[in-house]
Amino acid sequence: MSRTAVRAVRLGPRSVAALVLVGAVGVAAFGWPFLAPPDSQVSAHAEDAPWLFAGLLVLLVAVVAATISESGLGPKAVAMLGVLAATGAALRPIGAGTAGIEPMFFLLVLSGRVLGPGFGFVLGSVTMFASALLTGGVGPWMPFQMLAMGWFTMGAGLLPGAARLRGRAELALLACYGFLAAFAYGTIMNLAGWPFMGTMASNVSFDPHAAVPANLARFLAYCLATSMGWDLGRAVCTVVLTLTLGPAVLRALRRATRRAAFETPVTFDAPGA
Numbered sequence: 140m141s142r143t144a145v146r147a148v149r150l151g152p153r154s155v156a157a158l159v160l161v162g163a164v165g166v167a168a169f170g171w172p173f174l175a176p177p178d179s180q181v182s183a184h185a186e187d188a189p190w191l192f193a194g195l196l197v198l199l200v201a202v203v204a205a206t207i208s209e210s211g212l213g214p215k216a217v218a219m220l221g222v223l224a225a226t227g228a229a230l231r232p233i234g235a236g237t238a239g240i241e242p243m244f245f246l247l248v249l250s251g252r253v254l255g256p257g258f259g260f261v262l263g264s265v266t267m268f269a270s271a272l273l274t275g276g277v278g279p280w281m282p283f284q285m286l287a288m289g290w291f292t293m294g295a296g297l298l299p300g301a302a303r304l305r306g307r308a309e310l311a312l313l314a315c316y317g318f319l320a321a322f323a324y325g326t327i328m329n330l331a332g333w334p335f336m337g338t339m340a341s342n343v344s345f346d347p348h349a350a351v352p353a354n355l356a357r358f359l360a361y362c363l364a365t366s367m368g369w370d371l372g373r374a375v376c377t378v379v380l381t382l383t384l385g386p387a388v389l390r391a392l393r394r395a396t397r398r399a400a401f402e403t404p405v406t407f408d409a410p411g412a
Contacts, residue, residue, distance in 0.1 A: 154257060158260065158293075161286070162290075165286045165290070168283070168286075168331075169283065169287075169327050169330045169331060170330060171334075172330070172333070172334055172345050172347075172354055172358075173351050173354065173355065216258060219254070219258075219395065219396075220258070220261060220262055220265065223246070223250050223262055223266070224262060224265045224266045224269050225269065226246065227243045227246050227247060227250075227262075227266035227269075227270065228243075228266055228269035228270035228272075228273050229273070230242045230243040230246060231243045231270040231273070231274060232270075232273065232274050240372060240373075240376050241373050241376060241377075242376065242380055243266065243270065244291070244317065244320075244321060244324075244373060244376070244377045245317060245376070245377045245380035245381050245384070245385070246388070247259075247262065247263055247266065247288065247291065247292045247295070248291075248292070248295045248313055248316065248317045248320070248377065248381065249295070249313065249381070249385060249388050249389055249392060250262055250292065250295075250392060251263070251291075251292040251293060251294070251295030251296040252295045252296060252298060252301065252309075252313060252389070253389060253392040253393055253396060254296065254392070254396065255296045255301075256293040256294075256296030256297050257293075257296070258296070259289075259292035259293040259294075259295060259296040260289040260290070260292060260293040261289070262292055263285075263288035263289040263290070263291055263292030263293065264285040264286070264288060264289040266288065266292075267281070267284045267285045267288040267289075268281070268285055271284065279335075280328070280331055280332060283327075283328060283331035284328065284331075287324055287327050287328055287331075288324070291320050291323075291324050294316065294320060295313070295316060295317075295320075298312060298313070298316060299312075300312070309389075310381060310382055310385050310386065313381050313385060314377075314378045314381045314382055314385075317374070317377035317378055317381050318374045318375075318377065318378050319374075320377075321370060321373040321374035321377050322370050322371075322374055324370075324373075325362075325366050325369065325370035325373065326362060326366075326370070329358070329361060329362050329365070329366055330358070333345050333358060333361055342357070342360065343357050343358075343360045343361040343364060344357065344361075345357065345358075
């Protein structure tokens with residue numbers, strides 16, 4: 140028997156256009172050290188560029204969230220968003236200070252899978268924002284984290300077989316995605332923080348006057364020296380939790396979406412009816 144995937148948010152043309160726009164600007168915000176020539180104005184203001192991009196990303200993520208909300212984030216989906224975002228934010232401090240133990244990631248992977256890419260983007264962004272407030276991790280890196288986590292969760296919603304793939308095959312797919320995405324998240328967040336280093340560590344810091352191959356070598360060295368162990372821990376933790384807790388969490392999420400009947404409009408009886 141075929142299944143129909145339930146989506147808390149149906150992406151319309153405006154939402155897709157907004158996601159594409161913020162994606163393009165996000166690529167520029169993360170990758171400008173490799174996209175801007177050494178003699179460009181961006182490289183000339185290397186110390187200011189991350190701050191400018193951080194402010195821009197705050198506005199863009201807000202615009203995308205508003206656009207998606209206008210397209211169909213109804214009261215039922217808002218309630219689901221609040222519960223999942225609060226749960227994810229509460230899970231983040233559990234692994235604080237312990238390399239890679241971040242259970243929030245596995246919950247977002249499963250939520251994005253069940254509830255779709257539009258809901259996933261909003262959930263990832265809101266969860267990271269709420270967790271930053273909870274843990275005191277507010278800074279110029281937060282908008283980058285919000286965008287990266289939105290991508291991370293949206294990607295799970297774009298995986299194939301949402302309507303038909305179930306059981307071990309689906310768990311294997313989600314575990315593989317979580318493993319790779321955990322490394323991707325760490326790498327792109329390194330891109331966000333790397334230009335802030337200035338000349339503090341000459342062998343691995345960003346040099347605005349160097350050519351792209353030289354900066355790429357510096358960036359790879361920076362990743363290996365600073366985050367590889369943490370990213371590996373995050374990836375392994377996500378895989379283990381997906382394989383062990385995934386079946387129960389997926390069943391709970393799918394049961395909740397069926398009962399919520401997101402595509403059925405909310406109606407209120409007239410007084411005295």
